[in-house]
Amino acid sequence: MNDRVVITGLGLICAIGSDVDECFDNALAGKVGIKEVKSVEHSGCYAHIGGENNGFVTPDGEDRASALCIKAAEEAVADSGEGVFDDPSRVGVVIGSCVGGAVSIEKFYRDYVADPDKASGEDVLKMPISAIANNVALRFGAQGAVDNVANACAAGTMSIAIAADLIRSGKADAVIAGGSDPMSSLAFSGFHALHALDDEPCRPFNKSKGIALGEGAGVLIVESYEHAKKRGAKVYCEVLGSGVSSDAHHITAPAPDGEGMQAAMERSLGNSGIKASDVDYINAHGTGTPLNDSSELGAMLRVFGDEGNVSCSTTKSMVGHCLGAAGSVEAVMCVKAIERGIVPPTAGYADGDISLMREKAGNFDFVPNKGKQRKVEYVQSNNYAFGGNNASIIYAKEDAPRKLAEPNDERVFVTGFGIVGPLGNTAEEYAANVNAGAEAKKCEECGDFVSSVGREDFDAVGIKLGFYRKLDKLSQMTCVSGKRALANAGIEVTDDNARRIGIVAGTSDGPQTEIANFQKGIIENGTEKGSAFMFPNTVYNAAPGYLSIAAGIKGYNVTLSNGAASGIAAVAFAKRALLTTQNDVILAVGADEDSETVHMLYGKIGALGKGMILGDGATTVVLERGSSADARGAKKYAEVLGSGFAHCPTEFGKYGCADKLKEAIALALAESGITEKDVSTVVTCSNGTESLGKAEEAALAGLAGAKRVNVKALCGESRAASSALSVAHAAMMLGGMIDGDAGKYVLALGASAGGSYNAVVLAKA
Amino acid sequence: MNAKQQAVADRIADYLSENLRLPRETITYDIPLFGDGIGLDSVDSLEIIAGMDLLFGVSLIGAHDSIFGSIRTLSEYIVNHPDFKGIKK
Numbered sequence: 001m002n003d004r005v006v007i008t009g010l011g012l013i014c015a016i017g018s019d020v021d022e023c024f025d026n027a028l029a030g031k032v033g034i035k036e037v038k039s040v041e042h043s044g045c046y047a048h049i050g051g052e053n054n055g056f057v058t059p060d061g062e063d064r065a066s067a068l069c070i071k072a073a074e075e076a077v078a079d080s081g082e083g084v085f086d087d088p089s090r091v092g093v094v095i096g097s098c099v100g101g102a103v104s105i106e107k108f109y110r111d112y113v114a115d116p117d118k119a120s121g122e123d124v125l126k127m128p129i130s131a132i133a134n135n136v137a138l139r140f141g142a143q144g145a146v147d148n149v150a151n152a153c154a155a156g157t158m159s160i161a162i163a164a165d166l167i168r169s170g171k172a173d174a175v176i177a178g179g180s181d182p183m184s185s186l187a188f189s190g191f192h193a194l195h196a197l198d199d200e201p202c203r204p205f206n207k208s209k210g211i212a213l214g215e216g217a218g219v220l221i222v223e224s225y226e227h228a229k230k231r232g233a234k235v236y237c238e239v240l241g242s243g244v245s246s247d248a249h250h251i252t253a254p255a256p257d258g259e260g261m262q263a264a265m266e267r268s269l270g271n272s273g274i275k276a277s278d279v280d281y282i283n284a285h286g287t288g289t290p291l292n293d294s295s296e297l298g299a300m301l302r303v304f305g306d307e308g309n310v311s312c313s314t315t316k317s318m319v320g321h322c323l324g325a326a327g328s329v330e331a332v333m334c335v336k337a338i339e340r341g342i343v344p345p346t347a348g349y350a351d352g353d354i355s356l357m358r359e360k361a362g363n364f365d366f367v368p369n370k371g372k373q374r375k376v377e378y379v380q381s382n383n384y385a386f387g388g389n390n391a392s393i394i395y396a397k398e399d400a401p402r403k404l405a406e407p408n409d410e411r412v413f414v415t416g417f418g419i420v421g422p423l424g425n426t427a428e429e430y431a432a433n434v435n436a437g438a439e440a441k442k443c444e445e446c447g448d449f450v451s452s453v454g455r456e457d458f459d460a461v462g463i464k465l466g467f468y469r470k471l472d473k474l475s476q477m478t479c480v481s482g483k484r485a486l487a488n489a490g491i492e493v494t495d496d497n498a499r500r501i502g503i504v505a506g507t508s509d510g511p512q513t514e515i516a517n518f519q520k521g522i523i524e525n526g527t528e529k530g531s532a533f534m535f536p537n538t539v540y541n542a543a544p545g546y547l548s549i550a551a552g553i554k555g556y557n558v559t560l561s562n563g564a565a566s567g568i569a570a571v572a573f574a575k576r577a578l579l580t581t582q583n584d585v586i587l588a589v590g591a592d593e594d595s596e597t598v599h600m601l602y603g604k605i606g607a608l609g610k611g612m613i614l615g616d617g618a619t620t621v622v623l624e625r626g627s628s629a630d631a632r633g634a635k636k637y638a639e640v641l642g643s644g645f646a647h648c649p650t651e652f653g654k655y656g657c658a659d660k661l662k663e664a665i666a667l668a669l670a671e672s673g674i675t676e677k678d679v680s681t682v683v684t685c686s687n688g689t690e691s692l693g694k695a696e697e698a699a700l701a702g703l704a705g706a707k708r709v710n711v712k713a714l715c716g717e718s719r720a721a722s723s724a725l726s727v728a729h730a731a732m733m734l735g736g737m738i739d740g741d742a743g744k745y746v747l748a749l750g751a752s753a754g755g756s757y758n759a760v761v762l763a764k765a
Numbered sequence: 766m767n768a769k770q771q772a773v774a775d776r777i778a779d780y781l782s783e784n785l786r787l788p789r790e791t792i793t794y795d796i797p798l799f800g801d802g803i804g805l806d807s808v809d810s811l812e813i814i815a816g817m818d819l820l821f822g823v824s825l826i827g828a829h830d831s832i833f834g835s836i837r838t839l840s841e842y843i844v845n846h847p848d849f850k851g852i853k854k
Contacts, residue, residue, distance in 0.1 A: 193811060252808065466804035469786040529819060532811035533784055 003404050004225030005164040007236040007395070009080025011072035011178075012332045014216030014319040015051030019075055023319075024336040027344040028371030032318050034201040034212045039103075040188045044528035047197035051214035051320025052183045063126035064103040064215075066135040068325075069095055069180035072217040073136050076176065080221040083231035085140065089646065089663070090173040092145035093133045094163045095180060096155025098324035098385075098539060100129035100148075102184035109519045121604035125653045128509055129324075129540060129561045134754040136176060138649040143660070144172045146647040146756050147569065149324075150510065150540035150561040153285075154244075154385035155179055156218065156327025158558055161242035161393050163222040165580055169407070171645075173227040178219035179328035186515070186538065187213055187323060189522045189530030194252065202288030202321075203348035204314040205297060205366055206357065211287045214320025218328030220335070237338045240274070240378075240394040240402050243267025244581070245499065246548040246557040247388030251470070251536045253291050258299030260390045260554065261285075263499060265303050265382060267582065268392035273403025274378055276304050279394075281343045281374075283330045283381040286314025287321050292384065297361060306362025311374060313367040317347040327383040327391065334379040334395050342373045386536055387545020389557045407579045411626040413636040413765055414731040415585075416489025418481035421617030421725065422449035422715040425457050426484050431737045434729075440615075440715040446599050449615035449716030453480055461487070463550050471537070471546060472514040474593045477618035477721075478505070478543035479550050482587055485620035486551060490634060491585060493552045502556025502583040503544045504574040506566030506590045508719035508752070510540035513595040543591055543618075555583045563752025564717065565685070566590060567619060567724030572643030572760055574623045584628035590724025591618035594716075605653055607753075611688030615716020619724035621731065636765035637735030638746075642671030643760045650755030655691045658698035661757040665699060665747065668759035672745070679761075680743020681707040681733065683726040685751040687717040692751055707742070709733070723750035727760055734764045766794070766837065773821065774840035776852055780816050781836075785809050794837045802835075817843060820854050 010020045015033030017023035026033070037050040056071065058064040077084070085091050104126035112119035125131065133148045145166050149155045156179030163175035181187075191197050191211060198210035228235055245267065247260035254261065269276055282304070285296055304310050315333050316322075322329050337343045349368035357366060379395045396402060417427035422440035424430050433440075443450045453476040458468045461483035471479060482503070486493065493501060514537040522530050536542055541559040548557055556577055560566055567590020574588040594616035602608050629636055644667025648657030669675060682703055686693045700706075711725045712718070718725070726748040733742035742764075750758040766774065774794055782789040787803060796802045799810075810833060814825045817839070823846045825832070832842040843849055 193815065194808070195811060465788075465791075525819060529815055531784065532808050532815065536808070 003168050005167045005239045006223055006225050006228050007220050007239060007335050008223045008228050008233040009076040009221030010332050010335060011075030011219040012329060013053055013056060013068055013072050014322060014329050015053055015214050016318055018053060018055060020332060024333065027315055027318055027333060028342060030345050030347045030369045032201050032347050034320050037183060039183050040185045040527060042188060042527050044526050045192050047192060047199040049201065050183055050212050053216060063101045064182035065097055065100050065180045066132050068182060068217040069132055069136055069219065070139050072178060072219040073176055076219040076221050077140060081233050084174050084221060088141050088143040090144055091142040092166055092172040092175040093137045093142045094147050094149060094159045094175055094177045095133040095136060096149040096159040096324045096328060097129045097132055097179060098152045098155060098181050099184050099187050101127040101131060102186040103182050105515060105519055106185050109516060110523055113520060113523050121606060124601050124604045130508060130563050130754060131652045132180060133562065134652045137647055140176065141649050142176060143647050143649065145645055146562060148561045150559040151389045152385035152387060152539040152541050153323050153326055154383040154389045154391040155324035157381060157383040157391040157393050158244065159328065160220060160222060160239065160331055164239045165576065167222065167224045169576055174221060174223040176219060177222045178217060179325035180217035181215060181323040181325045183213060183215040185522055185527055186519060189527045190535035192528060193530040193532035193535055196289055198288055201348060202317060204286035204288040204317055204346060205293050206349060206353050208288055208290045208293040210289055212320040214322040216319065216322045216329055217325050218332045220331055235398050236335045238396045238398055240396050241268050241271025241404055242393040243271060244556050244558065245390045246554050248548045248552050248554050249388050251542060251545055252386050254295040254384055256295055258295035260388060261296055261299040261384055262302055264390035264392040265299065265380065268380060268394050271405040272394040277309065279310050279378045279380050280376045281337055281379045282310055282312040283334050284312050284314045285382050285384045286316055301361060301364065306364045308363030308365045311343050311365045311367050311372060313344055313346040315344050327381065330381050334381050337376050338379055338395060338397055341376050342371050343367055343376060344371050345369050385541065386539050387541040388548060389541060389545065412575045412578050412623055412640045413626060413629050414621055414638045414640065415624045415629050415634040415636060416485050416622035417728045418485030418488060418620035419725065419728060420453060420477045420481040421451050421718060421721060422615055425453065425480060427488055431732055435739045448594050448599060448613060450594055451477060451617045453477055467550060472511050473595065474511045474591055475537060475543040475546045478589055478591045479547050481618035481620045482547040482589060483551055485587055485622050489622040498552050498554040500555055500582060500584045501553045502586045503548060503553060504570045504577060504586055504588050505544035505559045506570035506720040507540055507561050508563050508566050508592050509598065510561060511537055511542060512601060513593060513597045514538050516597045544589060556581050556586060562756050563754050564719040565723050565750030565752040565756055565758045567720035568727055568748060568750035568758045568760055571621055571724060571727045572758060575640045575643065578623060578625050585622060585624045588621045588623055588724060589618060590720035592616055592719035592721050611690065613688065613716045615718035617718045617721035619721050619728050621724055621728050638731035638762040639765050641761040641763050642668050644668035644671060645756065645758045648755035652754045655689065655695060655751060655753055656755060658695040661695055661699035661751065664757040664759040668761050672761040674745055676702045678745050679703055679706045679747045681709060681746045683730045683746060683748040684708055684710045685749040686710060687712045730762045734762060770840050770844045772852065773843050774836050776820060777836050777839055780820060784812055784816060795835050797835060798833055820852060821849055822853055823848050
């Protein structure tokens with residue numbers, strides 16, 4: 001099996017430098033880059049510091065998150081040498097981010113509050129996290145798997161784990177992977193409102209008074225070993241196994257027992273086939289908040305003991321917390337530590353602090369203040385996020401012994417659905433309405449198709465007022481759809497199976513309404529008056545985070561964001577995750593909301609009034625391993641056979657390239673072992689937009705005999721909800737819930753404005 | 766409750782309904798805000814502290830936990846606070 005994945009290029013920009021060597025040398029010297037913040041107005045705040053890179057000026061017309069990422073990616077690509085992009089269709093881009101285009105979001109709403117007409121559609125296209133990977137793909141011409149990971153502060157680590165999985169499953173030869181986040185009023189105000197900022201440079205695992213925000217981007221070229229060797233590339237190190245888990249505890253706070261963190265750490269060790277005692281260095285999450293530090297330290301002491309054999313540091317003490325970029329900035333530090341045999345320190349220890357630490361952590365080595373030379377063969381890097389998402393990954397010296405967990409070769413089935421949308425709030429209601437030819441709910445003033453979730457929906461799924469009042473609409477729809485899906489599949493979450501049930505969520509636009517309301521509040525009242533209530537909901541993974549809490553799900557938890565196809569991409573991704581992780585069941589969720597704000601944003605980019613009607617909703621497709629479905633006698637609606645994706649480097653916001661949709665279809669058919677003539681039904685992705693319609697017609701020229709179905713004609717362009725619904729609809733046709741003979745094989749399609757195309761093949765179970 | 770305190774109490778109830786997404790009819794003057802009543806949590810209390818500052822110019826930082834008991838206790842604290850000069854927002 002081709003399981004060797006290596007790092008062949010590095011790029012980094014953060015508060016302590018503008019390239020890898022500058023940052024790493026400064027880190028080794030314990031240089032703290034946390035000082036008075038320049039880019040955010042903070043005069044009324046109790047804290048004023050953070051880790052910015054003031055030397056990096058965002059180029060005119062660009063968003064800072066994308067610009068930082070491209071800067072680091074340019075360094076990484078140059079570092080990786082010749083030949084990495086020989087076949088662009090085999091090159092992917094996976095970028096993690098938490099706040100994405102937050103600087104452009106602030107600019108847009110400042111303009112909007114002053115004069116709604118003045119606010120520009122160009123800024124709208126810079127807002128979503130989706131834009132970042134698309135911009136990177138456009139810059140380097142990558143045409144493979146392009147995606148963004150939106151799991152807040154764990155996103156940077158997950159992006160590298162996902163890149164490695166893509167390579168191991170044969171979907172790419174090389175991936176530009178990493179994370180990027182700017183300093184922003186959104187994050188500064190939000191963490192300030194939560195009283196989570198330290199007014200002095202943060203001192204993780206020491207004084208633990210709060211975080212310092214940072215900014216930056218870390219980018220790594222993650223490549224298959226064979227590909228790297230064939231082109232004679234320099235190999236920094238190998239990427240071994242990873243582990244992802246959920247706390248199912250609280251939307252912002254980690255579970256005090258640190259069990260979820262421990263599970264992620266143990267999974268990354270187990271999936272690498274190494275022992276805790278093999279690990280030489282841990283780059284801890286170590287944010288500096290009292291809650292994180294005590295939960296994390298407890299978990300590390302349980303996994304690694306307190307003998308002091310392993311060195312552990314948190315580079316956030318020097319660069320600040322770079323949120324979605326944190327894991328990737330830290331990954332670069334880890335890789336350099338392996339290369340040079342020296343580990344970076346934790347800054348901020350004063351005389352006397354060390355002896356105090358001994359009392360709670362024995363001889364555990366926090367590498368105070370200065371880098372330390374030592375054997376560095378295996379490194380673990382850990383990150384934890386809002387939503388209770390935990391991620392851990394192992395990097396190792398080239399050729400270091402390991403035994404990676406082997407993927408299983410089980411078949412994957414659709415065993416349930418939860419559909420919240422303009423045609424009803426359960427799968428049964430959706431099917432009945434489709435079968436009856438009923439019209440979907442529309443908003444009278446705006447003409448959009450709309451979902452509505454109310455108290456009766458929460459009562460039906462057992463979610464109480466104290467919980468659901470916290471939710472924004474995106475989270476409401478996601479929670480109801482996910483809980484309905486579990487019920488529909490007949491799955492009861494228990495202590496025994498909670499860690500074997502996961503979530504892969506996809507969203508195009510995330511919680512744009514809550515983000516807008518939060519940002520407008522700051523503009524009106526000042527950075528110091530941000531809403532602590534709203535802030536947790538502004539991260540894209542809040543909705544699936546709430547679902548994990550409401551349902552008690554403690555397994556895998558990844559949130560993807562890459563335009564409207566994010567929902568179908570989540571299905572394809574979930575299938576792969578069932579084969580490569582320790583999960584029996586994964587809820588693949590596609591969700592996007594509509595609101596006055598979202599309608600206005602789509603109006604600003606000129607997407608409305610040209611045949612496309614917006615909609616919203618959340619669709620959950622329950623994917624399950626055959627062994628698990630058989631063991632509990634579950635009804636199998638359909639089998640997920642294969643998937644394909646292709647990317648056409650396109651200006652973000654535009655469709656194009658029929659040949660890339662055709663390529664995605666060809667890849668999906670090939671993986672499924674069927675040909676065009678076997679396909680009996682196609683669930684199409686066209687949404688009324690002329691350019692997409694034409695691309696799809698051209699791509700489907702060889703499938704003229706297949707029946708066509710389009711869910712967006714039924715309930716609008718609900719983006720990720722629609723593309724997941726395309727899969728659900730296909731499975732419901734195959735499973736007999738929706739009338740009309742679907743035949744044996746159904747092809748479902750997804751398209752994103754930005755150039756990404758997805759195809760999934762389902763078969764009668 | 767005199768008219769001044771009642772006006773403050775009603776403004777607080779409206780604020781909680783709007784900002785903590787609580788059904789307005791559940792918020793009476795005496796229902797316990799934390800614990801068994803409407804079950805607010807630590808993040809909600811941060812929102813309340815910020816809101817009282819915004820609406821009335823009164824800082825609750827360092828105030829005794831007991832004033833967070835109900836709308837009645839909160840409004841009483843606010844109208845008797847030296848910084849209170851009327852409803853700002």
